[in-house]
Amino acid sequence: MKINRRTFLGTLGTSTMLANCAPAPRAASRPPNIVLILADDLGYGDIGAYGNRVNRTPNLDRLAGAGVRFTDFHSNGPACTPTRAAILTGWYPGRFGPEFEGALSGETHYDIGLPLGTKTIAGVLKEAGYSTAMFGKWHLGYRPPYLPTRYGFDEFRGLTSGDGDHHSHIDRSGRKDWWRNESIEVESGYTAELLTRYSVEFIEKNRRRPFFLYVPHLAIHFPWQGARDRAHRVEGRRYHDLSKLGPLEGKDVGAKIKEMVEALDESVGAISAALDRHGLTENTLVFFTSDNGGYLTYQGGYYNISSNGPLRGQKAEVYEGGHRVPAIASWPGRISPGVSEQTSMTFDLVPTFAELAGVKARLPSLKPDGISLNPVVFDRRPLQPRTLFWRMNQRKAVRRGDWKLVLTGQEKPQLYNLSEDIGESKDRSAAEPELTAALLGELARWEAGLAGI
Numbered sequence: 001m002k003i004n005r006r007t008f009l010g011t012l013g014t015s016t017m018l019a020n021c022a023p024a025p026r027a028a029s030r031p032p033n034i035v036l037i038l039a040d041d042l043g044y045g046d047i048g049a050y051g052n053r054v055n056r057t058p059n060l061d062r063l064a065g066a067g068v069r070f071t072d073f074h075s076n077g078p079a080c081t082p083t084r085a086a087i088l089t090g091w092y093p094g095r096f097g098p099e100f101e102g103a104l105s106g107e108t109h110y111d112i113g114l115p116l117g118t119k120t121i122a123g124v125l126k127e128a129g130y131s132t133a134m135f136g137k138w139h140l141g142y143r144p145p146y147l148p149t150r151y152g153f154d155e156f157r158g159l160t161s162g163d164g165d166h167h168s169h170i171d172r173s174g175r176k177d178w179w180r181n182e183s184i185e186v187e188s189g190y191t192a193e194l195l196t197r198y199s200v201e202f203i204e205k206n207r208r209r210p211f212f213l214y215v216p217h218l219a220i221h222f223p224w225q226g227a228r229d230r231a232h233r234v235e236g237r238r239y240h241d242l243s244k245l246g247p248l249e250g251k252d253v254g255a256k257i258k259e260m261v262e263a264l265d266e267s268v269g270a271i272s273a274a275l276d277r278h279g280l281t282e283n284t285l286v287f288f289t290s291d292n293g294g295y296l297t298y299q300g301g302y303y304n305i306s307s308n309g310p311l312r313g314q315k316a317e318v319y320e321g322g323h324r325v326p327a328i329a330s331w332p333g334r335i336s337p338g339v340s341e342q343t344s345m346t347f348d349l350v351p352t353f354a355e356l357a358g359v360k361a362r363l364p365s366l367k368p369d370g371i372s373l374n375p376v377v378f379d380r381r382p383l384q385p386r387t388l389f390w391r392m393n394q395r396k397a398v399r400r401g402d403w404k405l406v407l408t409g410q411e412k413p414q415l416y417n418l419s420e421d422i423g424e425s426k427d428r429s430a431a432e433p434e435l436t437a438a439l440l441g442e443l444a445r446w447e448a449g450l451a452g453i
Contacts, residue, residue, distance in 0.1 A: 060265050082102070088140075090348075134216070149182055164178070175235070220257055351371055
């Protein structure tokens with residue numbers, strides 16, 4: 001049965017079923033709930049809080065205004081899979097092998113996944129008594145046993161591939177791709193709205209105990225479809241050419257992206273409203289970010305896709321536009337509103353969440369590469385200096401302080417001072433040969449040490 005969009009969104013705000021539920025009891029000793037919302041392909045400049053004046057994002061803007069808005073936050077990779085591996089494990093994705101530094105393919109990687117036995121933040125929190133759920137895009141394994149239920153999640157609803165039709169839930173290879181735990185269970189409805197409904201129901205069901213809710217949206221990844229569009233993909237047909245992008249009428253996809261960004265914002269609003277309705281807002285950290293930067297253009301002449309603001313480059317590149325992403329931490333009553341310019345990454349969320357939940361002692365077995373962001377979020381203290389790395393095939397980058405080294409695989413090393421040149425337009429490598437050599441040396445040592453976890 002097709003879900004009516006207006007009725008659906010109204011139900012999320014004033015659900016009869018949920019309205020009769022008493023708010024959860026508030027207890028100072030109760031561990032905090034953690035809600036992690038991950039957008040897909042959302043660019044640095046795609047929402048109002050980061051300067052966008054086209055997309056209407058009142059819920060995300062409100063979240064940013066009430067919490068900490070990060071201006072120098074980065075995904076661990078410029079594509080889907082690496083960030084998803086890092087955000088759950090706290091490790092550089094290359095520790096799992098080079099295939100995890102790019103997008104896992106449904107053709108060549110269909111039979112592999114995140115190594116079984118890998119400890120995730122979901123598993124650590126589950127051991128500590130949290131209810132755990134993931135509703136959305138996995139992309140760390142296409143089929144059992146490499147599904148979220150094997151990595152610490154009590155519940156999983158969503159897709160395992162890199163992209164699926166937002167209405168028919170058919171992946172790029174023509175397979176049904178809508179799961180309930182470890183079985184295919186296709187349900188009618190727009191992906192963003194289904195994931196929101198699952199999330200709201202999970203919050204209601206677990207309102208009396210601590211929970212970890214991970215919502216990795218498919219929006220705004222192609223196929224570029226709005227909630228009112230028809231299904232595009234059908235089972236048994238392959239979509240490995242430009243038909244994967246959806247039923248587009250022209251090359252300018254700005255209007256479609258606007259619909260998808262605003263659907264994502266509505267989801268954030270509905271989840272926030274559910275927390276409010278059950279008296280959970282003041283005991284819940286909500287963290288929002290994106291898995292990589294946005295596309296500006298796409299092969300075939302498609303344009304007006306995302307905005308990466310003043311940044312150079314786009315998804316799949318190691319310039320700032322490929323991995324500097326919006327990030328917001330909100331916890332009313334605990335986090336004071338403000339802006340953080342501290343350089344941080346998605347793998348920092350594992351130690352951050354573990355520390356908040358009081359399970360930091362369980363992390364030695366994880367040995368995270370990331371560090372806790374709590375000093376920044378709660379006390380506005382600076383993070384300890386460190387060097388950070390990105391790698392995707394021959395594209396590599398190194399960041400130390402304001403300096404960033406970029407290797408594209410085809411040209412000599414490029415060096416930029418981001419404090420003076422956030423658009424990475426002035427290569428300083430010739431003027432700073434010693435620094436360039438030092439950063440190349442750090443990159444070589446980091447790569448040599450990636451083999452061990």
